[in-house]
Amino acid sequence: MADQGTESILQFAPFQSAVDEGFWHRLSSLKLNKLGIDDSPIPITGFYAPCSHPHVSNHLTLVSESLPSESSEHFRPEIIRGNRNRCPVPGILYNTNTLEGFQSLDKQSLLRAEARKIWEDIRSGKVDEDNSVLLRFIVISFADLKNWSFHYWFAFPALILDPPATLVGLKPAAQWFSVEEAESVTAACNDWRNMCSTTDVPFFLVSISSNSAASIRHLVEFDACRKNGDKVLFGFYDPCHLPNNPGWPLRNYLWYISRRWSLEKVQFFCYRESRGFANLELSLVGEASISNSQDSRNDQNMPNAVGWEQNNRGRKAPRCISLAKTMDPTRLAISAADLNLKLMRWRQLPSLDLNVLSSTRCLLLGAGTLGCQVARMLMAWGVRKITLLDSGKVAMSNPLRQSLYTLDDCLNGGELKAEAAVKSLKKIFPAVEAESVIMAIPMPGHPVPSQEENSVLEDCKRLHELIDSHDAVFLLTDTRESRWLPSLLCANANKVTITAALGFDSFLVMRHGAGPLSSSPEIKAKATNDLSAEIGALSLKDNIKGQRLGCYFCNDVVAPVDSTANRTLDQQCTVTRPGLAPIASSLAVELLVGILHHPSGIFAKAEFASSIDTGSEQPLGILPHQIRGSISQFSQMTLAGHASASCTACSSTVVEEYEKGGLDFILEAINHPTYLEDITGLTELMKSAASFQIGWDDETGDEDDFVEI
């Protein structure tokens, strides 16, 4: 900049703004909770301090306290004085309601209006009392609360001196002062900065007497100091770090000095710090020459003003900041939910595979007591893709037991359950990818009138496609026969299938075995390696005993029929102890997590709590086939049952028949109660073997205990 001795125009380093995210947080909540569409200007307070870093300038900073609090009556920011790093500066905020409004603000006249305040404060003498008004600033903004982005633009209005001030000389203060003076100035500045009453007063006088003793005085004492014959410098807290330029506050300061005392030569002191103490190597002293033309002394003409800040690319344009990461509740919910699971992995289960969980597509058949609870448990485990299928509406009796519904869902005839459940899931966790399917599951033994045949067949096709497009299926409906078609379709598609069923005080939770036509990776590997081609050819057909686990229907000697016919209401409806459904639902979900983490997946063998031959212990524990529990006994046991060759849902006979006959086969099964029993040989079996016993492993499950609900 200026060489010593040769005069050049004095150039100032522009003020730089910084907005703490806390400011935007408070502005957002003010806007939402108090201001609404009121867009009148808001008084705010900015803060700055002397530069304290040799390479970085201090900024004019807005923090949350810069704004009035929502409860404040006078709607002015409440400022705590006496913080050395926070010299308060008055500002004004124009926050518009729309981006268009923001763009069309008349910036020139806003700047001029604010500059006029400074000019009037100088004329009225207000600056003498509170010199921070010289630093008045403007912020215009638009808060896009939908996207958590904030457009804003600062202006630091500066009155223009005409002609501009010229620089007589500028040096580090340490070189300007004598050694004694420098020592005394340093001590005086530190005292000023350490005094609560003066630490945030940014403009002051440095008065040096003939014996090199320096003192820091208030501006109003200028005449007294001059009378003493002291050397007087105009000091200010300089936010700028540059060695050859004073910072922006000097602009209005010079204007004020020239107007107030009509000085032509002004010695100024740019006060800078390091480590909290005055640093005269970084501080500057300069001398400016101001020509006091008639014009500038003319009280009637306000000078021109400049001061809109450049953006971070150095252009005269607004800035924009995005805070979606810290403000978007959806994103916050995701990171919080992830944290819980990650902690689990970190502390207890290093092998927990969160990606598998979040990418598994789950289909829940039934959105009642079980469906609601299973959906919640799935979300708790980090499952993100959930489809709920139900044809019913939310009834008044539902919300107490069906944890996704409230009374609102029951009004006006009730919302569709699947839709209400999805809405509720999204409310609980916005990032869930939940979908609803409204349809009834076709059931055997519930004959279809011929005019409805097409729509029933359409439903069958749709269910087939739904099962194909998901990875895991939960059977959570309230009748036994409604589980038949999904069991068959899952066996056909070889999907992970989990059934939960409730009695009055007992429950069954089980995973279905693999489909009859699938082959486990182990068997395949064995077949390619083994010399015996026989085993490979046999694959996993039902006649290989002990290989395939059963499905919900494997243990039955009757095909599913209409179980609600001829039953009293208490037998049809959910008459079950309320604690049962949450227990069974939780077990069903834990079972799924176990399958997803088991190396053999759907082919995993049944494991028991007491089994000692498992060898390969999984971090999540054993993976049973069935869990049966009774609340009346407060007991629970794990069981296993193999697939039955006569099963009406998963036997190869039925699945092959379905593959061949397709929808015709389904229609046959639905309309003719004994059709399934006939083709699977159950009819034959029942006739011939009165002593038929199902192959429970140790215990004999007593199916009659189960009232299907």
Next chain:
Amino acid sequence: MAESWDGTLSSTEFYVAASAFAQQWRKFNSSLPHWSWLPSPNRPPWIFHDNQVQRDGRGEHRYDFHVVYSASYRVPVLYFRAYCNDGQPLSLDDIEKDIPVNSAELITRSKWTFMTQQEHPILDRPWYTLHPCGTSEWMKLLINSDASIAQNPVTVEKYMVSWFSVVGQVFGLKIPFEMLDFAAT
């Protein structure tokens, strides 16, 4: 502290430990911003240290560090945030570029320094933090494995210095050796 010590501090002990830490920091790290107490009636005690400036080719990044006492884990917790000059917060990716390479690895691998975003207990805004659930365990290990401590029982004053020697490392904030030495005496 006795052998059965579980690696935690009471809130009063935290106050003592953090005050001692702030004082020593001022003495041995005078070029860095100091730690100061912030008043927080009815809230957990905390100290802060704002505006650590990191400069590189991509401009200045500012780091704010807060230490808040966690009443549930009974340990100090480091909260921090990073932002550009204009206030735009840095993403975790950006932060990982700022911190020393070996710390970045430490964060992804080590179970002692699990970085996550959580609500700042006083400001009620999401800040990054090193999760405290392992702190008492590794503090116990750290203090019990120090042979010199066998002779000189650990003082509460040393707790914060030892603690910060681990968590500060993540950001390349090294504790001067003298500070550890000082704390031991």
